[in-house]
Amino acid sequence: MRVALFATCLVDQFFAQAGVATVRLLRSLGVEVDFPRGQTCCGQPAFNAGHWDEARRMARHTMGVFEGYDYVVLPSGSCGSMLRVHYPELFVGRGADYRRAVSLAERTFELSQFLVRVLGVEKLGDGLTGRRFAYHHGCHALRELGVEEEPELLLQNAGAELVPWEADRECCGFGGVFSVKMPVVSVAMADRKLDTLPRQAEPEALVSTDAGCLLHLAGRMKRRGDALPVRHLAEVLWEARSGAS
Amino acid sequence: MSARDRVLYRVRRALTGRPEAALPAVIAPEERDPEEAFALFRTRLEAAGARVARLDSLEEARGFLAEAESGLQSAWAGAGVPEALRPRLPLAEPERARLGVSLALAGVAETGSVVLTAREGRRGQLLVPRHLVWLFAGDLFGSLLEALRRLRGGGVSALALHSGPSKSADIGQIMVKGVHGPGELWVGVLTFDSVGLEASDRSVNLEERLKGLTGRVLTTKENQTLTVVGLSKPGNTLYLALANGKKEGLPVKYVKKAVELIEAGISPQGPKELGEAVAKALGLKGPPKAGYLWAILHALGYV
Amino acid sequence: MALRDYPRRAAELIEQRPEVRESVTRAALHFDRNRARAYAEAPAEAWRTYAKGVKDHLLSRLADYLEAAEARLTENGVRVHWAEGPEDVHRVLGEIVRAHGVRRAVKAKSMLSEELGVNAFLEAQGVEVYETDLGEFIIQLAGEPPSHIVGPAIHKSLAEIRRLFAERLGTPPDASPEALAAAARAFLREKFLTAELGISGANFLVAETGTVVLVENEGNIRLSTSLPRVHVALVGIEKLLPRFEDLAVFLQLLARAATGQPIGTFVSLIDGPRREGETDGPEEVHVVLVDNGRTAALADLEASEVLRCIRCGACLNACPVYRQTGGHPFGFVYSGPIGEVLAPALLGPGEAYPLYHASTLCGACAEVCPVKIPIPKLLLTWRHRAAEEGLLLPMEKAMVRAYAEAVVRPRAYRLASKAMRAFPGALESERLPLVRAWTRLRSGLRPSPRPFHELWEEIKDEREG
Numbered sequence A: 001m002r003v004a005l006f007a008t009c010l011v012d013q014f015f016a017q018a019g020v021a022t023v024r025l026l027r028s029l030g031v032e033v034d035f036p037r038g039q040t041c042c043g044q045p046a047f048n049a050g051h052w053d054e055a056r057r058m059a060r061h062t063m064g065v066f067e068g069y070d071y072v073v074l075p076s077g078s079c080g081s082m083l084r085v086h087y088p089e090l091f092v093g094r095g096a097d098y099r100r101a102v103s104l105a106e107r108t109f110e111l112s113q114f115l116v117r118v119l120g121v122e123k124l125g126d127g128l129t130g131r132r133f134a135y136h137h138g139c140h141a142l143r144e145l146g147v148e149e150e151p152e153l154l155l156q157n158a159g160a161e162l163v164p165w166e167a168d169r170e171c172c173g174f175g176g177v178f179s180v181k182m183p184v185v186s187v188a189m190a191d192r193k194l195d196t197l198p199r200q201a202e203p204e205a206l207v208s209t210d211a212g213c214l215l216h217l218a219g220r221m222k223r224r225g226d227a228l229p230v231r232h233l234a235e236v237l238w239e240a241r242s243g244a245s
Numbered sequence B: 001m002s003a004r005d006r007v008l009y010r011v012r013r014a015l016t017g018r019p020e021a022a023l024p025a026v027i028a029p030e031e032r033d034p035e036e037a038f039a040l041f042r043t044r045l046e047a048a049g050a051r052v053a054r055l056d057s058l059e060e061a062r063g064f065l066a067e068a069e070s071g072l073q074s075a076w077a078g079a080g081v082p083e084a085l086r087p088r089l090p091l092a093e094p095e096r097a098r099l100g101v102s103l104a105l106a107g108v109a110e111t112g113s114v115v116l117t118a119r120e121g122r123r124g125q126l127l128v129p130r131h132l133v134w135l136f137a138g139d140l141f142g143s144l145l146e147a148l149r150r151l152r153g154g155g156v157s158a159l160a161l162h163s164g165p166s167k168s169a170d171i172g173q174i175m176v177k178g179v180h181g182p183g184e185l186w187v188g189v190l191t192f193d194s195v196g197l198e199a200s201d202r203s204v205n206l207e208e209r210l211k212g213l214t215g216r217v218l219t220t221k222e223n224q225t226l227t228v229v230g231l232s233k234p235g236n237t238l239y240l241a242l243a244n245g246k247k248e249g250l251p252v253k254y255v256k257k258a259v260e261l262i263e264a265g266i267s268p269q270g271p272k273e274l275g276e277a278v279a280k281a282l283g284l285k286g287p288p289k290a291g292y293l294w295a296i297l298h299a300l301g302y303v
Numbered sequence C: 001m002a003l004r005d006y007p008r009r010a011a012e013l014i015e016q017r018p019e020v021r022e023s024v025t026r027a028a029l030h031f032d033r034n035r036a037r038a039y040a041e042a043p044a045e046a047w048r049t050y051a052k053g054v055k056d057h058l059l060s061r062l063a064d065y066l067e068a069a070e071a072r073l074t075e076n077g078v079r080v081h082w083a084e085g086p087e088d089v090h091r092v093l094g095e096i097v098r099a100h101g102v103r104r105a106v107k108a109k110s111m112l113s114e115e116l117g118v119n120a121f122l123e124a125q126g127v128e129v130y131e132t133d134l135g136e137f138i139i140q141l142a143g144e145p146p147s148h149i150v151g152p153a154i155h156k157s158l159a160e161i162r163r164l165f166a167e168r169l170g171t172p173p174d175a176s177p178e179a180l181a182a183a184a185r186a187f188l189r190e191k192f193l194t195a196e197l198g199i200s201g202a203n204f205l206v207a208e209t210g211t212v213v214l215v216e217n218e219g220n221i222r223l224s225t226s227l228p229r230v231h232v233a234l235v236g237i238e239k240l241l242p243r244f245e246d247l248a249v250f251l252q253l254l255a256r257a258a259t260g261q262p263i264g265t266f267v268s269l270i271d272g273p274r275r276e277g278e279t280d281g282p283e284e285v286h287v288v289l290v291d292n293g294r295t296a297a298l299a300d301l302e303a304s305e306v307l308r309c310i311r312c313g314a315c316l317n318a319c320p321v322y323r324q325t326g327g328h329p330f331g332f333v334y335s336g337p338i339g340e341v342l343a344p345a346l347l348g349p350g351e352a353y354p355l356y357h358a359s360t361l362c363g364a365c366a367e368v369c370p371v372k373i374p375i376p377k378l379l380l381t382w383r384h385r386a387a388e389e390g391l392l393l394p395m396e397k398a399m400v401r402a403y404a405e406a407v408v409r410p411r412a413y414r415l416a417s418k419a420m421r422a423f424p425g426a427l428e429s430e431r432l433p434l435v436r437a438w439t440r441l442r443s444g445l446r447p448s449p450r451p452f453h454e455l456w457e458e459i460k461d462e463r464e465g
């Protein structure tokens, strides 16, 4: 099985350790992981803002980078949905490009979904015994990819407890360019998430599979004077496996 | 070009070359037997804040009415309400009446609704603070679809479904009742048939009672639906609209004779027997539209 | 109010009137939870698929259905009018006002009448106009537009309503909600009894039978359509349903989506004016079939999906963007997700800019919509069209081009990555406008000390264990 890691630009730049954790985690499960060097960004910001010609250029680039791999795994739900859902839409009626987009879409998985649905792994280890987290479901992972049970299952089966969180399935307000186009609304949405976060249940960190949401929530928490760390799901899953924390 | 032509032209132009999208078949509703239907009807209405009682005898019905009347000074009643179930309070215009009493054309279990007709008078259904609605148990439908099928084209200007007291949460999300319409809805489901009502109703002019059936949708024993269109001007014929769109006239003298015979003690088992008895008494050749006759007598509470 | 000002107005509202955000969030979450429960206890998925199919069919044959509806309505004794836009509607209303010497009109909540500026027109004709839905009445007293399709006054707290009623209706300053409602009831009861004209919208118009269908909880719609001598129903041409039987699902789905009820408390099925033998009801019923931008939306295959909308408000309740402000900052009759896609469909993307950007594309709206309007997909479509038409922020195109260049050239991407680390404070700057948009309310971004693509060189040969 030839598996390519698509780190995505946000993980590459802001959560580099999550990339490392993904590689180690997959290798520990016997998967051979490659990191094609040509990879950059999936183009989602351009696509979401309506610049589809530019988005197509970027998509073609990414499709070329990941040609020939059996699977492409991303520690991201949002970019995963860009590849799985929107690349084919971008190339509807465009012959060979469309077929390449569909082929890539079929091989693309968000990390936790890849573990559970493709590898059939539901228990990574016991490394999270006695630890408590708050889990944020990113919108694209949840609604476009249907990633819902997988992260919870993997965390809980490794001994972690997930604190009940009223707004855990609500949007955090990041929304890519939205976060700077409409910053006040964006931050009010983050505040709703943070105001409902049950701090009395003492989660040690806020976890998500989406780097964008984490950056936004972390930035807001810090500004509010809240010291709760944010962790990328990949890192926590690697701890589940390796027992290290 | 008129506005009509311009709008239609633009619609047609907008749709040029667009294939017709298929119309989905109507979804068959869940089937419910009468017990289930009643249970659901009650649950739904009570959840909406209405009072529901199942009334197995005329005494019980009268008790329910008396309770609704207690402490009030005046009432209004719809034209179709059987004499025995009309309020005893002094009658008043809907603007002033404290209680309104209506007869429902139908009930819907699925949604917890009673269906009211404009023929009864709309103001009395809306302006009173307390609204009591009688529903014959036989007129309760399991699903909204069944009810709509029976009610369509009833020949009145408007029907209304009432599914609870008037309410609003527009003030700070706090539920308030009786905002514009009645703040109380009482529904009395009449499960007893015929005899009780008949006994108390003997004094009422049959013609008036037939008029009161106007707009009612009835079902024959053979499960055919018909709508009572009304009494002819001289009062000799009762017009019925059949589901297939045809109109039928039923001579009132047949109904009168049937009532007479029943009051005299015969108890026909079905339409056929009834028809034969009426035919014989009136010296007719064949049985006189016995199915419709039966349905009318059923609605009047004689069979 | 220009739609263009949405970001500023939203920001001001959030920062200066936090109580609005609180009221709206609470109400919308309440509606949404009820909706979720109500969907769960019904065959919601099958109903939604059916409802979408029925509306798609209807729209694909709309001209035929409009003609059929017109014929049935006419047979029923209803007077049918057609209107391309507000002027036509005003003309029809003006004629009715003159013919009947109308001095007073009662109105049952109608979003379409908001589109058409009906109240202002009637008032200019010297007609007193009373909104009779309690929420509409509240905002009419306050002189505000509706903030929500179903709950027009959800942005107002009890305290605010108390103050308003004390001032305008003389209720005590600490009146209970019941007392406030009773005051409104008493005030409006007299209007119902004396108005010559009742104006409503329509939730549905059944083509097969010519039945105007209205759904509500208060009884004000039944009163508005029963007491005055004349009833005028304003009906958007997309409001038709093919069959009477379609009501069985639509009535239930609408109520469940809007408020979580099995059905609206009062459903009116209106087949025409008062008939012989009836003691009340209007002597005249008019139906005005209104286009007002809908045929333009219909001509646009993609955008026309918005015409399925049954105005339940479920997408507003589910929307985390809407919940921060309510409807006012949108500056359009319809707000929230459906407003963001209706505005460009009815007004064009230029005038509607930037409403279709007021979304994170989280998808919550599409998940709840009873007629399955793919709102996020439509938002993307409008953004794309706006970009094609050059409706952009200054510099936007240049920035996107530069970004695309860097993305398709991995070496450029890596250079940019290095450059970012050479100026570690760049993303925390208070001076660069784009960065400041982030840092004004959030701490600045700190890149990882080294990007993953550099770390990879170190771990690529690691063996397991």
Ligand code: SF4
Residues within 6 Å of the ligand: C149, C257, C308, C309, C310, C311, C312, C313, C314, C315, C316, C338, C368, C369, C370, C371, C372, C373
């Ligand atoms: S778009 Fe859908 S959810 Fe929103 S108001 Fe219309 S029908 Fe309701």
